[in-house]
Amino acid sequence: MIVKPMNLFGSRAEVIRLFLFGLAFQLAVSGSIAAQSTDPVANQPPLMDPQKEITLALSACPISVAGKAAVYILQPSGYVKAREGQNGFTAIVQHLLPTSVEPLCMNAEGTRTHLPQVLKVAELRAQGKNFEEIKRFMDDAFAKGVFQLPSRTSVDYMLSTENVVPNDKGVVQPFPPHVMFYVPYLTNAELGADIGPDGNPTGAAFVAREGTRDATIIIPIATHTGASHPSADSLTGGSR
Numbered sequence: 001m002i003v004k005p006m007n008l009f010g011s012r013a014e015v016i017r018l019f020l021f022g023l024a025f026q027l028a029v030s031g032s033i034a035a036q037s038t039d040p041v042a043n044q045p046p047l048m049d050p051q052k053e054i055t056l057a058l059s060a061c062p063i064s065v066a067g068k069a070a071v072y073i074l075q076p077s078g079y080v081k082a083r084e085g086q087n088g089f090t091a092i093v094q095h096l097l098p099t100s101v102e103p104l105c106m107n108a109e110g111t112r113t114h115l116p117q118v119l120k121v122a123e124l125r126a127q128g129k130n131f132e133e134i135k136r137f138m139d140d141a142f143a144k145g146v147f148q149l150p151s152r153t154s155v156d157y158m159l160s161t162e163n164v165v166p167n168d169k170g171v172v173q174p175f176p177p178h179v180m181f182y183v184p185y186l187t188n189a190e191l192g193a194d195i196g197p198d199g200n201p202t203g204a205a206f207v208a209r210e211g212t213r214d215a216t217i218i219i220p221i222a223t224h225t226g227a228s229h230p231s232a233d234s235l236t237g238g239s240r
Contacts, residue, residue, distance in 0.1 A: 043125060045095035047074060054082055057091035059160040061105035065089045069105060078123035085111075094118050100172045101164040105157040113150045114182065120147075142213070149213055154182040159221070181217040186210060191217060 048056070053073045058066045070085025072092040079092065088108030092115070096102060106114055117138065124134045141147050159177045166172050187210045188195050194203030205219045 043098055043130075044076075045074060045098045047076070048093070050082065053093055054091075056101075056103050056160065056162060057093045058105075059162065060103035060158050061089065061091055062157060062159065065105070066091070070111070072119070074122065076126060078126045079119050090115055092118060095122075097166050097170065097172060099164075100166055101162060103158065103160040103162065105159070107153070107155040109150050109152045109154040110156055110182070113148050113154055114156065117147055149184045150182050156180040156182070176220055178218060178220045181219075183207075183215055183217055184213045186215040186217065 050073050054071050057071050057073070058069065061069055065087055068086035069083075069089035069091045070081060071083040072079040072090065073082045074093065074095075088111060090106045090111040092104050092106075094102040094104050104118075120141070121134060121138070124137060129137070138147070157179055159179075161177060163175045163177070164172050165175045186207050188201075188207045191205065191207050193201060193206040195206065196202045205217055208216045208218050
């Protein structure tokens, strides 16, 4: 994978706005999510064909890990496991907003620390909880140690060419493949990121939500090509 200059993907300002709003699931960063409909049904992402969802989830992964990654799919009550993993990686299609589509592929540390949060948010949303209720639950769960911050390198691959994520106004739109490294409380200064006078990144990597528990190193990359990802038809074993 080759890191490409950020201006290949649009203006730097737009890049930073997108990442600050929606590329990770943490709900607290978005005031626009709070303005979602109070109708529980309206706040549910539409269910996908299971085979298509599995294939989409795996498209987030590097080819080297996709074939043995665990896979989750969304059901009316939340996510269920469609395939057991053999390499510590997990593929899942996250929906920060009901209309967004965010295929993720987490390494073992991400599976340990990030995946439980994604699963719980979907479960609470399926129960009809609104934004404020979910936010309070998640903040309380972190305070009580139910959810943990990464203690080792936590990586989320988002290599799919079908990413559709919210911008700073809550409008979903396509976004290019990228990789995210969770490093709690990291700052751009500590990373040595190249930040312009307008506060936007000018280099190949930067920290979104810097200085917070959700601090994330973002590395946009070129569209990945090569061998096809495993399709749903090739999956064997596991449980649903």
